[in-house]
Amino acid sequence: MPGDSRRVPGPQDSRSPHWYGKQPPQHQETGTRQDGRADHDLRPVYLHAGVVSQATGSAYIELGQTKVIAAVYGPREIARREEFTMKGRLCCELKFATFSCRRRRQHMQDNQEKDVSLIVLQALEPAVCLDRFPKSQVDVYITVLQDDGSALAAAITCAAAGLADAGVMMYDVVTGCSVRQCGDRQLLDPSGSEESSQEGEGVEDHGMVTVGLLPSLNQVSALVLDGHLPQTTAVQAVKTCIGGCQGIYPILKDCLVKSTRRKVPAVDPTLIRTSIDGQNGRT
Amino acid sequence: MSSTLGVLSDAERLFIVHGVQDDLRSDGRACEDYRHVEVETDVVSNTSGSARLRLGNTDILVGVKAEMGEPDPGRPKEGKLEFFVDCSANASPEFEGRGGEELAIEVSNALQRIFSSKSTLDLTALCIIPAGQCWVLFVDVLVLECGGNLFDAVSLAVKAALFSTRLPTVIVTADDEGQQEIELSDDPYDVKRLDVDNVPLIVTLSKV
Numbered sequence: 001m002p003g004d005s006r007r008v009p010g011p012q013d014s015r016s017p018h019w020y021g022k023q024p025p026q027h028q029e030t031g032t033r034q035d036g037r038a039d040h041d042l043r044p045v046y047l048h049a050g051v052v053s054q055a056t057g058s059a060y061i062e063l064g065q066t067k068v069i070a071a072v073y074g075p076r077e078i079a080r081r082e083e084f085t086m087k088g089r090l091c092c093e094l095k096f097a098t099f100s101c102r103r104r105r106q107h108m109q110d111n112q113e114k115d116v117s118l119i120v121l122q123a124l125e126p127a128v129c130l131d132r133f134p135k136s137q138v139d140v141y142i143t144v145l146q147d148d149g150s151a152l153a154a155a156i157t158c159a160a161a162g163l164a165d166a167g168v169m170m171y172d173v174v175t176g177c178s179v180r181q182c183g184d185r186q187l188l189d190p191s192g193s194e195e196s197s198q199e200g201e202g203v204e205d206h207g208m209v210t211v212g213l214l215p216s217l218n219q220v221s222a223l224v225l226d227g228h229l230p231q232t233t234a235v236q237a238v239k240t241c242i243g244g245c246q247g248i249y250p251i252l253k254d255c256l257v258k259s260t261r262r263k264v265p266a267v268d269p270t271l272i273r274t275s276i277d278g279q280n281g282r283t
Numbered sequence: 284m285s286s287t288l289g290v291l292s293d294a295e296r297l298f299i300v301h302g303v304q305d306d307l308r309s310d311g312r313a314c315e316d317y318r319h320v321e322v323e324t325d326v327v328s329n330t331s332g333s334a335r336l337r338l339g340n341t342d343i344l345v346g347v348k349a350e351m352g353e354p355d356p357g358r359p360k361e362g363k364l365e366f367f368v369d370c371s372a373n374a375s376p377e378f379e380g381r382g383g384e385e386l387a388i389e390v391s392n393a394l395q396r397i398f399s400s401k402s403t404l405d406l407t408a409l410c411i412i413p414a415g416q417c418w419v420l421f422v423d424v425l426v427l428e429c430g431g432n433l434f435d436a437v438s439l440a441v442k443a444a445l446f447s448t449r450l451p452t453v454i455v456t457a458d459d460e461g462q463q464e465i466e467l468s469d470d471p472y473d474v475k476r477l478d479v480d481n482v483p484l485i486v487t488l489s490k491v
Contacts, residue, residue, distance in 0.1 A: 115392035228400050
């Protein structure tokens with residue numbers, strides 16, 4: 001396993017104290033969820049674009065306690081000359097910050113992070129007009145600062161907002177949403193404890209579905225299903241996710257309008273009138 | 284997934300599309316037909332289980348090596364399953380050096396995801412001493428030739444290899460000081476097989 005020689009690694013056989021403590025409280029089988037939401041309620045979303053000054057575009061999202069930041073650089077020259085294509089290239093790199101999850105993560109990107117990066121790339125690619133920047137590439141760097149469930153969905157939405165903020169031409173913005181299926185219950189936008197809950201494993205249907213949607217075109221660009229669900233339940237879970245994605249879309253639109261207003265200085269109406277008078281020969 | 288395996292001219296592309304519309308593919312198959320599959324198990328002698336699979340032009344070799352290790356602290360009564368996929372350079376010239384790494388990671392992540400569910404393989408059967416020792420199965424997939432439909436072929440080959448895996452029977456005895464000792468049975472036919480009935484198979488569909 002290639003180590004990271006630039007950093008001092010912790011002791012190799014250290015263990016998280018959580019293994020020895022009591023299990024975190026599981027969510028109740030019936031009734032409301034731990035944070036008081038109904039089954040199909042989203043958590044409050046905070047989305048802000050234009051947070052990283054050095055990047056071409058950036059966005060920061062908070063989905064309840066899940067915090068993700070994305071920075072977009074480009075279009076810029078492709079790093080390796082042999083990969084010139086007439087279509088542009090989109091590169092996506094996602095990293096969980098080492099302190100973001102319950103168990104400490106490694107500094108190097110591990111296989112799960114590479115897998116999630118690929119899923120976000122597959123979610124964003126259909127929306128971007130790649131033929132508008134031939135022989136160039138756009139890099140999207142996503143960092144999950146705190147993972148309290150639905151990190152992939154948050155990353156997809158955040159990256160799309162970052163791309164829009166960077167002015168990359170797109171057919172539509174992508175929104176992401178997840179659903180956790182626990183037996184008969186469908187929990188939209190699961191929190192961390194709901195996501196990692198082991199209830200019902202092996203006996204009932206349990207699984208997690210994440211969908212990336214292009215809302216105005218109503219097309220699905222990413223679909224991930226973990227666990228095992230019967231056919232009808234899986235289809236129903238995907239529909240619920242699509243509903244959740246449509247719910248996030250107005251928030252995304254609103255955020256992008258606000259960030260554009262901040263970038264473009266407001267034009268003073270009185271200044272326009274005086275200049276027109278001057279041109280007509282009247283002083 | 285980047286693939287520059289072949290560049291099609293517009294005429295060739297149109298030929299394929301028109302054929303598919305009439306339920307006829309370039310090699311004469313209908314849209315929902317599989318190619319001819321050949322599976323062989325126990326092909327590699329140094330492994331606990333192995334399989335070789337040919338699906339048309341795709342050739343996959345899987346070797347399963349069983350080793351004894353410590354179980355995960357959170358799951359003391361379960362064994363472990365580790366996947367590693369290697370797209371070797373003789374499968375395709377673009378896999379030379381680190382070229383095949385991206386594809387290999389995609390395939391091994393797919394395998395990891397489908398085996399993460401508890402109902403696929405009973406990992407408690409791999410336990411030797413709870414919270415002490417367990418079987419760790421290293422499933423190594425070698426892609427010898429890449430002729431399309433890699434995911435399907437890999438999942439079939441992995442199922443066949445796990446089916447052919449033979450774990451020597453372990454006898455746990457407590458010696459005088461109360462320590463537990465592990466002994467492997469001498470009889471080469473005294474082995475434990477795995478129940479692979481619920482190991483899933485991947486099916487890939489492509490929309491033309």
